[in-house]
Amino acid sequence: MTSTIETVRICQECSKRFTARTTQTRFCCLKCNRRNYKKRVRQGKVEQSEKETIEKRQIAKSDVSAKSYLSIRDACSLLTISRTTLWRLIGDRKIKSVKLGRRIVISRSSIDKLFI
Known part of the structure; x- marks a missing residue:
């Protein structure tokens, strides 16, 4: 039609x-x-x-x-901060880190203590 x-x-x-x-x-x-x-x-x-x-x-x-242990990249994404700021916190000993070989590892409890 x-x-x-x-x-x-x-x-x-x-x-x-x-x-x-x-x-x-x-x-x-x-x-x-x-x-x-x-x-x-x-x-x-x-x-x-x-x-x-x-x-x-x-x-x-x-x-x-x-995760209970975080790499630098994971910690930055969790805290939504830059790598420079994270390194500054590590340098000021506000966040404890451990060097395992070439890697730097941050414990989750260290990050949690930052906010207490």
Whole structure:
């Protein structure tokens, strides 16, 4: 069944006025339709990437909070401070650390005592 309805619409992509042949038409031409589709696909990929990033951050924080001994990187992420600030706290002997070979390890109880 063909329709003889002609309505003046505004393209959702380029905002130009056009005459639509159906009530479902959203774009003035195929080019605008394709541009809008690409935007939606791109936006979906960005949202998926952001979602994965948030999940990875939450997993990393939960892993760090379960450890009883932390590396410098883990301690920085747990306290949300820079490495320089952490080294300053270690130098001022506010946080105790132990050197195991080449690694510096900080006990979780030492960090907890910092806040008491």
